[in-house]
Amino acid sequence: MTNPIEALLAEKGVLLADGATGTNLFAMGLESGDAPELWNETAPEKIAALHQGFVDAGADIILTNSFGGTRHRLKLHHAQDRVHELNRLAAEIAVAVADKAGRKVVVAGSVGPTGELLQPLGALTYEEAVEAFVEQIEGLKAGGAQVAWIETMSAVDEIRAAAEAAIRVGLPYTYTGSFDTAGRTMMGLAPKDIHGVTDGLAEAPVGVGANCGVGASDILASLLDMSAARPDATIIVKGNCGIPEFRGTEIHYSGTPELMADYVRLAVDGGARIVGGCCGTSFEHLAAMRKALDAHTRAERPSVEEVVARIGPLRNKQAAQSGAAEGEGRRERRRARA
Numbered sequence: 001m002t003n004p005i006e007a008l009l010a011e012k013g014v015l016l017a018d019g020a021t022g023t024n025l026f027a028m029g030l031e032s033g034d035a036p037e038l039w040n041e042t043a044p045e046k047i048a049a050l051h052q053g054f055v056d057a058g059a060d061i062i063l064t065n066s067f068g069g070t071r072h073r074l075k076l077h078h079a080q081d082r083v084h085e086l087n088r089l090a091a092e093i094a095v096a097v098a099d100k101a102g103r104k105v106v107v108a109g110s111v112g113p114t115g116e117l118l119q120p121l122g123a124l125t126y127e128e129a130v131e132a133f134v135e136q137i138e139g140l141k142a143g144g145a146q147v148a149w150i151e152t153m154s155a156v157d158e159i160r161a162a163a164e165a166a167i168r169v170g171l172p173y174t175y176t177g178s179f180d181t182a183g184r185t186m187m188g189l190a191p192k193d194i195h196g197v198t199d200g201l202a203e204a205p206v207g208v209g210a211n212c213g214v215g216a217s218d219i220l221a222s223l224l225d226m227s228a229a230r231p232d233a234t235i236i237v238k239g240n241c242g243i244p245e246f247r248g249t250e251i252h253y254s255g256t257p258e259l260m261a262d263y264v265r266l267a268v269d270g271g272a273r274i275v276g277g278c279c280g281t282s283f284e285h286l287a288a289m290r291k292a293l294d295a296h297t298r299a300e301r302p303s304v305e306e307v308v309a310r311i312g313p314l315r316n317k318q319a320a321q322s323g324a325a326e327g328e329g330r331r332e333r334r335r336a337r338a
Contacts, residue, residue: 002146002172003147003172003206004104004106004146004147004172005061005106005108005147005172005174005206005207005234005274006206006234008060008104008106009234009273009274011104012060013273014268014272014273014274014275014293015060015061015106015273015274015275016058016059016060016061016264016274016275016276016286016289016290016293017059017060017061017062017063017108017236017238017274017275017276017277018051018054018059018061018062018063018276018277018286019054019057019059019241019276019277019278019281019282019283019285019286020241020277020278020279020280020281020282021036021050021063021065021067021110022036022067022279023253023279023280023281023282024050024053024282024283025039025046025047025050025065028046028049028050029046034077035068035073035074035076035077035079036065036067036068037065037066037067037068037069037074037079037086037087037090038077038079038086039065040065040066040086040089040090040093041085041086041089044089044093047065047090047093047094048093048096048097050065051093051094051097051098052097053283054283054286055097055098055101055105056283056287057283057284057286057287057290058286058287058289058290058291058294059105059276059286059290060104060105060106061105061106061107061108061149061274061276062094062097062098062105062106062107062108063094063108063109063110063149063151064087064090064091064093064094064107064108064109064110064140064143064145065090065093065094065110066086066087066090066091066109066110066111066136066139066140067110067111067112067151067152068112068115069083069086069087069090069110069111069112069136069139069140070083070111070112070114070132070133070135070136071083071132071135071136072114072115072116072124072132073112073114073115074086083135083136083139084135084138084139084142085139086139087109087136087137087138087139087140087142087143088139088140088142088143089143090109090110090139090140090143091107091109091139091140091141091142091143091144091145092143092144094107094143094144094145095107095143095144095145106146106147107144107145107146107147108145108146108147108148108149108174109137109140109141109145109147109148109149109171110149110151111133111136111137111140111148111149111150111151111162111166112151112152113152113153113154113155113158114129114132114133114158116129117155118155118157118158118161126157126160126161129157129158129161129162130161130164130165130168131165132165133161133162133164133165133166134165134168134169136165137165137166137169137171138169140171141169141170141171145171146171146172147171147172147173147174147206148162148165148166148169148171148172148173148174149173149174150162150163150166150173150174150175150176151175151176151211151212151238152176152177152178152211152212153175153176153177153178153185154177154178154185154186154187154189155185155187155189156187156189156197159175159177159197159198160197160198160201162175163175163197163198163201163203163205164201166203167201167202167203172203172205172206173203173205173206174205174206174207174208174209174236174274175197175198175205175208176208176209176210176211176236176238177189177191177194177209177210177211178210178211178212178213179191179210179213179218179219179222179319180212180213180214180218180316181316181322182316182317182319182321182322183218183221183222183316183317183318183319183320183321183322184319184322190225190319191210191222191223191225191226191229191319192225192226192228192229192319193229194208194209194210194226195208195226195229195230195233206234207233207234207235207236207273207274208226208233208234208235208236209223209226209235209236209237209238209272209274210222210223210226210236210237210238210239211236211237211238211239211276211278212238212239212240212278212279213239213240213278214240214243214315214316215239215240215242215243215312215314215315216239216240216241216242216255216259216260216263216311216312217307217308217311217312217313217314217315218239218314218315218316219237219238219239219240220237220239220263220266220267220270220302220307220311221304221307221314221318222237222319223235223237223267223270223271223272224270224271224301224302224303224304224307225318225319225320226271227270227271227272227301231271234273234274235271235272235273235274236272236273236274236275236276237267237272237274237275237276238274238275238276238277238278239263239267239277239278240253240255240277240278240279240280240281241253241254241255241259241260241277241278241279241280241281241282241285242254242255242256242259242260242280242312243255243312243315244279244280252280253279253280253281255280255281255285257284257285257287257288257289258288259311259312260277260281260285260286260288260289261288261289261291261292262292262310262311263275263289263311264289264292264293264296265292265296265299266302266306266307266310266311268293268296268298269298269299269300269301269302270301270302271301275289275293276289277289304318
Protein backbone atom coordinates (compact mmCIF):
# COMPACT_ATOMS: atom_id res chain seq x y z
CA MET A 1 0.00 0.00 0.00
CA THR A 2 1.24 3.50 -0.77
CA ASN A 3 1.49 5.63 2.35
CA PRO A 4 1.12 9.38 1.70
CA ILE A 5 1.31 10.27 5.39
CA GLU A 6 4.70 8.63 5.83
CA ALA A 7 6.05 10.48 2.79
CA LEU A 8 4.80 13.83 4.07
CA LEU A 9 6.14 13.13 7.57
CA ALA A 10 9.56 12.47 6.07
CA GLU A 11 9.37 15.86 4.42
CA LYS A 12 7.90 17.95 7.25
CA GLY A 13 8.61 16.09 10.51
CA VAL A 14 5.25 16.85 12.15
CA LEU A 15 1.91 17.18 10.38
CA LEU A 16 -1.12 19.30 11.18
CA ALA A 17 -4.49 17.58 10.82
CA ASP A 18 -7.69 19.58 10.52
CA GLY A 19 -10.20 20.66 13.17
CA ALA A 20 -13.85 20.02 14.01
CA THR A 21 -16.36 18.80 11.46
CA GLY A 22 -19.60 18.77 13.45
CA THR A 23 -19.04 22.04 15.32
CA ASN A 24 -18.34 23.94 12.14
CA LEU A 25 -21.19 22.35 10.19
CA PHE A 26 -23.61 23.29 12.97
CA ALA A 27 -22.37 26.87 12.58
CA MET A 28 -23.21 26.56 8.86
CA GLY A 29 -26.78 25.52 9.62
CA LEU A 30 -26.75 21.77 10.24
CA GLU A 31 -29.55 20.91 12.66
CA SER A 32 -29.04 18.69 15.68
CA GLY A 33 -30.04 15.13 14.79
CA ASP A 34 -29.42 15.58 11.06
CA ALA A 35 -26.86 13.42 9.27
CA PRO A 36 -23.86 15.49 8.12
CA GLU A 37 -23.18 12.88 5.43
CA LEU A 38 -26.39 13.83 3.59
CA TRP A 39 -24.91 17.29 3.02
CA ASN A 40 -22.36 15.64 0.71
CA GLU A 41 -25.24 15.52 -1.76
CA THR A 42 -27.57 18.35 -0.72
CA ALA A 43 -25.03 21.00 0.34
CA PRO A 44 -21.65 20.06 -1.18
CA GLU A 45 -20.61 23.71 -1.32
CA LYS A 46 -20.76 23.87 2.50
CA ILE A 47 -18.63 20.74 2.87
CA ALA A 48 -16.14 22.17 0.37
CA ALA A 49 -16.07 25.41 2.38
CA LEU A 50 -15.31 23.41 5.54
CA HIS A 51 -12.33 21.72 3.89
CA GLN A 52 -11.17 24.95 2.25
CA GLY A 53 -11.20 26.75 5.58
CA PHE A 54 -8.90 24.16 7.09
CA VAL A 55 -6.60 24.07 4.06
CA ASP A 56 -6.35 27.86 4.16
CA ALA A 57 -5.53 27.62 7.88
CA GLY A 58 -2.62 25.29 7.06
CA ALA A 59 -3.86 21.71 7.47
CA ASP A 60 -1.68 18.97 6.01
CA ILE A 61 -4.45 16.37 6.44
CA ILE A 62 -8.18 16.89 5.93
CA LEU A 63 -10.82 14.37 6.97
CA THR A 64 -13.79 13.56 4.78
CA ASN A 65 -17.34 14.27 5.94
CA SER A 66 -18.09 10.59 6.52
CA PHE A 67 -17.72 9.94 10.25
CA GLY A 68 -21.16 8.30 10.48
CA GLY A 69 -20.95 6.71 7.06
CA THR A 70 -21.62 3.06 7.89
CA ARG A 71 -24.96 1.44 7.13
CA HIS A 72 -25.61 1.19 10.88
CA ARG A 73 -25.41 4.95 11.41
CA LEU A 74 -27.05 5.90 8.12
CA LYS A 75 -30.06 3.67 8.79
CA LEU A 76 -31.09 6.20 11.45
CA HIS A 77 -31.70 8.56 8.53
CA HIS A 78 -33.13 5.93 6.14
CA ALA A 79 -29.95 6.11 4.05
CA GLN A 80 -28.48 2.68 4.73
CA ASP A 81 -28.70 1.82 1.03
CA ARG A 82 -26.60 4.86 0.04
CA VAL A 83 -23.36 4.04 1.88
CA HIS A 84 -21.12 3.82 -1.19
CA GLU A 85 -22.56 6.91 -2.83
CA LEU A 86 -22.41 9.20 0.22
CA ASN A 87 -18.88 8.13 1.13
CA ARG A 88 -17.70 8.51 -2.46
CA LEU A 89 -19.13 12.02 -2.56
CA ALA A 90 -17.46 12.84 0.76
CA ALA A 91 -14.06 11.88 -0.63
CA GLU A 92 -14.60 13.58 -3.98
CA ILE A 93 -15.42 16.90 -2.31
CA ALA A 94 -12.31 16.74 -0.13
CA VAL A 95 -10.07 15.67 -3.02
CA ALA A 96 -11.28 18.58 -5.16
CA VAL A 97 -10.24 21.01 -2.41
CA ALA A 98 -6.91 19.28 -1.75
CA ASP A 99 -6.03 19.17 -5.45
CA LYS A 100 -6.11 22.96 -5.76
CA ALA A 101 -4.20 23.65 -2.53
CA GLY A 102 -0.89 24.29 -4.29
CA ARG A 103 0.87 21.96 -1.83
CA LYS A 104 0.51 18.39 -0.64
CA VAL A 105 -2.67 17.85 1.39
CA VAL A 106 -3.59 14.29 2.34
CA VAL A 107 -7.26 13.32 2.13
CA ALA A 108 -8.12 10.86 4.90
CA GLY A 109 -11.43 9.02 4.90
CA SER A 110 -13.09 9.47 8.29
CA VAL A 111 -14.44 6.19 9.69
CA GLY A 112 -16.29 6.43 12.99
CA PRO A 113 -17.84 3.72 15.16
CA THR A 114 -20.96 1.91 14.00
CA GLY A 115 -22.86 2.81 17.14
CA GLU A 116 -23.50 -0.89 17.72
CA LEU A 117 -22.04 -3.18 20.37
CA LEU A 118 -20.15 -6.19 19.08
CA GLN A 119 -20.76 -9.67 20.48
CA PRO A 120 -20.87 -10.73 23.27
CA LEU A 121 -22.05 -7.36 24.62
CA GLY A 122 -24.30 -6.74 21.62
CA ALA A 123 -25.75 -8.41 18.55
CA LEU A 124 -23.21 -7.30 15.91
CA THR A 125 -20.73 -10.01 14.91
CA TYR A 126 -17.12 -9.19 14.14
CA GLU A 127 -17.52 -10.22 10.48
CA GLU A 128 -20.65 -8.07 10.13
CA ALA A 129 -18.67 -5.11 11.44
CA VAL A 130 -15.87 -5.80 8.96
CA GLU A 131 -18.40 -5.98 6.11
CA ALA A 132 -19.99 -2.67 7.14
CA PHE A 133 -16.61 -0.95 7.24
CA VAL A 134 -15.58 -2.50 3.90
CA GLU A 135 -18.72 -1.05 2.33
CA GLN A 136 -17.89 2.41 3.67
CA ILE A 137 -14.18 2.34 2.88
CA GLU A 138 -14.82 1.11 -0.68
CA GLY A 139 -16.88 4.26 -1.22
CA LEU A 140 -14.17 6.46 0.28
CA LYS A 141 -11.51 4.85 -1.88
CA ALA A 142 -13.66 5.23 -5.01
CA GLY A 143 -13.88 8.95 -4.29
CA GLY A 144 -10.11 9.31 -3.93
CA ALA A 145 -9.41 9.04 -0.19
CA GLN A 146 -5.80 8.04 0.36
CA VAL A 147 -6.02 6.77 3.95
CA ALA A 148 -8.72 5.22 6.13
CA TRP A 149 -8.82 7.41 9.25
CA ILE A 150 -10.50 5.27 11.94
CA GLU A 151 -11.41 7.56 14.83
CA THR A 152 -13.23 8.09 18.14
CA MET A 153 -13.20 4.36 18.86
CA SER A 154 -13.81 2.67 22.21
CA ALA A 155 -13.72 -1.09 21.58
CA VAL A 156 -10.67 -3.10 20.55
CA ASP A 157 -12.71 -5.45 18.34
CA GLU A 158 -14.30 -2.56 16.47
CA ILE A 159 -10.92 -0.97 15.78
CA ARG A 160 -9.64 -4.31 14.49
CA ALA A 161 -12.73 -4.76 12.32
CA ALA A 162 -12.29 -1.33 10.74
CA ALA A 163 -8.56 -1.92 10.25
CA GLU A 164 -9.19 -5.32 8.65
CA ALA A 165 -11.72 -3.66 6.35
CA ALA A 166 -9.18 -1.04 5.27
CA ILE A 167 -6.66 -3.79 4.51
CA ARG A 168 -9.21 -5.72 2.45
CA VAL A 169 -10.06 -2.58 0.46
CA GLY A 170 -6.40 -1.74 -0.02
CA LEU A 171 -6.03 1.53 1.89
CA PRO A 172 -3.43 2.32 4.55
CA TYR A 173 -5.06 3.14 7.86
CA THR A 174 -4.70 5.01 11.13
CA TYR A 175 -6.80 4.63 14.25
CA THR A 176 -7.49 6.71 17.34
CA GLY A 177 -9.36 6.01 20.55
CA SER A 178 -11.40 8.40 22.65
CA PHE A 179 -10.03 8.20 26.19
CA ASP A 180 -13.00 9.85 27.85
CA THR A 181 -13.79 7.51 30.75
CA ALA A 182 -11.38 7.88 33.68
CA GLY A 183 -8.46 8.10 31.27
CA ARG A 184 -9.54 5.05 29.25
CA THR A 185 -11.98 4.43 26.44
CA MET A 186 -15.55 3.63 27.46
CA MET A 187 -14.75 -0.04 26.87
CA GLY A 188 -11.69 0.05 29.13
CA LEU A 189 -8.74 0.41 26.72
CA ALA A 190 -5.82 2.32 28.26
CA PRO A 191 -3.70 4.74 26.17
CA LYS A 192 -0.52 2.72 26.67
CA ASP A 193 -2.22 -0.30 25.10
CA ILE A 194 -3.36 1.45 21.91
CA HIS A 195 -0.30 0.28 19.96
CA GLY A 196 -1.04 -3.45 20.04
CA VAL A 197 -4.69 -3.36 19.03
CA THR A 198 -4.11 -4.49 15.44
CA ASP A 199 -1.18 -6.82 16.09
CA GLY A 200 -1.42 -9.87 13.85
CA LEU A 201 -3.27 -8.20 10.99
CA ALA A 202 -1.72 -8.28 7.53
CA GLU A 203 -0.78 -4.58 7.55
CA ALA A 204 0.35 -2.35 10.41
CA PRO A 205 -1.22 1.07 10.96
CA VAL A 206 0.31 4.27 9.59
CA GLY A 207 -0.30 5.94 12.94
CA VAL A 208 -2.25 5.47 16.17
CA GLY A 209 -3.38 7.75 18.92
CA ALA A 210 -6.23 9.67 20.51
CA ASN A 211 -8.95 12.08 19.51
CA CYS A 212 -11.91 13.82 21.10
CA GLY A 213 -12.21 12.87 24.79
CA VAL A 214 -12.85 15.60 27.34
CA GLY A 215 -10.25 18.31 26.83
CA ALA A 216 -6.78 19.31 25.71
CA SER A 217 -5.08 18.58 29.05
CA ASP A 218 -6.52 15.07 29.25
CA ILE A 219 -5.56 14.11 25.72
CA LEU A 220 -2.01 15.34 26.37
CA ALA A 221 -1.87 13.14 29.47
CA SER A 222 -2.98 10.22 27.28
CA LEU A 223 -0.27 11.15 24.78
CA LEU A 224 2.40 10.92 27.45
CA ASP A 225 1.27 7.37 28.27
CA MET A 226 1.22 6.40 24.57
CA SER A 227 4.65 7.83 23.79
CA ALA A 228 6.21 6.35 26.92
CA ALA A 229 4.97 2.93 25.82
CA ARG A 230 6.27 3.30 22.24
CA PRO A 231 8.60 6.29 21.78
CA ASP A 232 9.22 5.34 18.13
CA ALA A 233 5.54 5.22 17.13
CA THR A 234 3.79 7.71 14.86
CA ILE A 235 1.31 9.06 17.38
CA ILE A 236 -1.76 11.15 16.53
CA VAL A 237 -3.49 13.55 18.92
CA LYS A 238 -6.58 15.44 17.84
CA GLY A 239 -7.90 17.05 20.99
CA ASN A 240 -11.03 19.00 21.74
CA CYS A 241 -10.75 22.77 21.88
CA GLY A 242 -10.75 23.21 25.64
CA ILE A 243 -13.74 22.02 27.67
CA PRO A 244 -17.35 21.84 26.43
CA GLU A 245 -19.75 24.03 28.40
CA PHE A 246 -23.52 24.37 28.04
CA ARG A 247 -24.78 27.90 27.61
CA GLY A 248 -28.51 27.50 27.53
CA THR A 249 -29.12 24.77 24.97
CA GLU A 250 -25.87 25.33 23.03
CA ILE A 251 -22.45 23.82 23.61
CA HIS A 252 -19.47 26.16 23.62
CA TYR A 253 -15.80 25.20 23.93
CA SER A 254 -13.49 27.08 26.27
CA GLY A 255 -10.30 26.86 24.21
CA THR A 256 -8.78 30.02 22.76
CA PRO A 257 -6.42 30.11 19.78
CA GLU A 258 -3.61 30.82 22.26
CA LEU A 259 -4.48 27.73 24.33
CA MET A 260 -4.61 25.52 21.24
CA ALA A 261 -1.26 26.90 20.07
CA ASP A 262 0.30 25.88 23.39
CA TYR A 263 -1.43 22.49 23.14
CA VAL A 264 0.43 21.96 19.84
CA ARG A 265 3.79 22.80 21.41
CA LEU A 266 3.18 20.41 24.30
CA ALA A 267 1.94 17.70 21.93
CA VAL A 268 5.10 17.89 19.83
CA ASP A 269 7.28 17.91 22.95
CA GLY A 270 5.31 14.92 24.22
CA GLY A 271 6.07 12.84 21.14
CA ALA A 272 3.14 13.42 18.75
CA ARG A 273 3.90 13.34 15.03
CA ILE A 274 0.40 14.31 13.84
CA VAL A 275 -1.50 17.00 15.75
CA GLY A 276 -4.96 18.39 15.08
CA GLY A 277 -8.12 19.57 16.74
CA CYS A 278 -11.44 17.87 17.37
CA CYS A 279 -14.72 19.28 18.72
CA GLY A 280 -14.83 23.06 18.89
CA THR A 281 -11.70 23.63 16.79
CA SER A 282 -12.39 26.40 14.27
CA PHE A 283 -10.39 27.72 11.32
CA GLU A 284 -9.03 30.46 13.60
CA HIS A 285 -7.86 27.91 16.15
CA LEU A 286 -6.18 25.81 13.45
CA ALA A 287 -4.40 28.84 11.98
CA ALA A 288 -2.92 29.56 15.42
CA MET A 289 -1.91 25.91 15.70
CA ARG A 290 -0.17 26.07 12.30
CA LYS A 291 1.76 29.18 13.32
CA ALA A 292 2.81 27.57 16.60
CA LEU A 293 3.89 24.37 14.89
CA ASP A 294 5.97 26.18 12.28
CA ALA A 295 7.76 28.28 14.91
CA HIS A 296 8.31 25.52 17.46
CA THR A 297 11.53 23.66 18.12
CA ARG A 298 10.96 20.45 20.01
CA ALA A 299 11.78 20.93 23.68
CA GLU A 300 12.01 18.72 26.76
CA ARG A 301 9.23 16.20 27.27
CA PRO A 302 6.62 17.76 29.59
CA SER A 303 5.18 16.22 32.72
CA VAL A 304 1.48 16.01 33.45
CA GLU A 305 2.02 18.74 36.03
CA GLU A 306 3.44 21.05 33.36
CA VAL A 307 0.53 20.30 31.06
CA VAL A 308 -1.91 21.21 33.83
CA ALA A 309 0.00 24.41 34.65
CA ARG A 310 -0.07 25.57 31.01
CA ILE A 311 -3.36 24.20 29.65
CA GLY A 312 -5.58 23.73 32.71
CA PRO A 313 -6.72 20.97 35.07
CA LEU A 314 -7.50 17.43 34.06
CA ARG A 315 -11.22 16.71 33.95
CA ASN A 316 -10.80 12.97 34.44
CA LYS A 317 -8.68 10.47 36.29
CA GLN A 318 -5.60 9.24 34.48
CA ALA A 319 -5.64 5.68 33.17
CA ALA A 320 -3.18 4.48 35.82
CA GLN A 321 -5.63 5.61 38.51
CA SER A 322 -8.50 3.55 37.10
CA GLY A 323 -8.57 -0.19 36.55
CA ALA A 324 -10.28 -2.59 34.18
CA ALA A 325 -12.61 -3.72 36.95
CA GLU A 326 -13.86 -0.18 37.39
CA GLY A 327 -14.38 0.10 33.64
CA GLU A 328 -16.35 -3.14 33.53
CA GLY A 329 -18.59 -1.95 36.33
CA ARG A 330 -19.25 1.33 34.56
CA ARG A 331 -20.16 -0.46 31.35
CA GLU A 332 -22.62 -2.69 33.21
CA ARG A 333 -24.24 0.36 34.81
CA ARG A 334 -24.58 2.04 31.41
CA ARG A 335 -26.13 -1.09 29.90
CA ALA A 336 -28.56 -1.31 32.82
CA ARG A 337 -29.68 2.28 32.23
CA ALA A 338 -30.08 1.77 28.49
